[in-house]
Amino acid sequence: MTITIALPSKGRMKDDASAIFEKAGMKIVAVGNERSYRGRVEGLDDVEIAFLSASEISREIGNGSIDFGVTGEDLIREGLAEADARVEFCARLGFGHADVVVAVPEIWLDVDTMADLGDVAADFRARHGRRLAIATKYWRLTQQFFSAKHGIQLYRIVESLGATEGAPASGSADIIVDITSTGSTLKANHLKILSDGIILKSEACLVRARKAEHEGDALVARIIEAVNGALA
Ligand SMILES: Nc1ncnc2c1ncn2[C@@H]1O[C@H](COP(=O)(O)OP(=O)(O)OP(=O)(O)O)[C@@H](O)[C@H]1O
């Protein structure tokens, strides 16, 4: 059986992902020219490498068209319902760290926790004639966190495709859910993270699509072991 591993073809995770595989004794070589989207692993004939974007990797692992992938935990949990049933997190790779957080305007002095935000959401319609608006591209994570975890039901999600942190200042939303690493974008936009507003601490992970044919497959076990060995 051929095993397909998808690695980021571009973006912030690309170089670190290839480096981990190399350290694990699986040197990646491109098939064809430098810009090719296919590769192989030196010395492992039954492994195929597909170079895809981090978000494509999360989608392809969900539909099982690849066996392994390297991508952010946030993209897996946002992209897939029942992520843990469909995907095994085989290793946390120690790069691509970013937190998915709830942030509100700094001037909301009385709002420091999700409970405070729940109170604001409950009063919002009476005060402003509309529901609290949350700008995000993380629909699933936001709904799970607000509705399922904190019992906050009175809000509206405004889809954001970029510059999410600018939404409160521009008036298109009241608060945001987005990714942060250094915190400088939040700061520049006068937003603060709620004290219990960290939805997910994400990093790059080696993930495996849960497939019956992987059971007892020596190559599958070897790949997981080698990557974990490189991290030790
Ligand atoms: N400062 C950051 N901003 C955004 N994402 C970050 C940051 N730091 C780490 N990441 C992680 O990087 C991953 C996204 O990487 P990147 O933006 O390169 O990929 P992509 O989503 O495939 O790109 P594109 O949006 O161009 O398709 C996510 O898992 C995210 O958690």
Ligand SMILES: O=P(O)(O)OC[C@H]1O[C@H](OP(=O)(O)OP(=O)(O)O)[C@H](O)[C@@H]1O
């Ligand atoms: O906490 P910080 O270090 O300021 O990082 C957070 C910001 O970085 C990312 O945007 P980026 O400009 O990288 O573009 P992207 O959204 O296209 O990835 C992300 O969407 C945040 O806006």
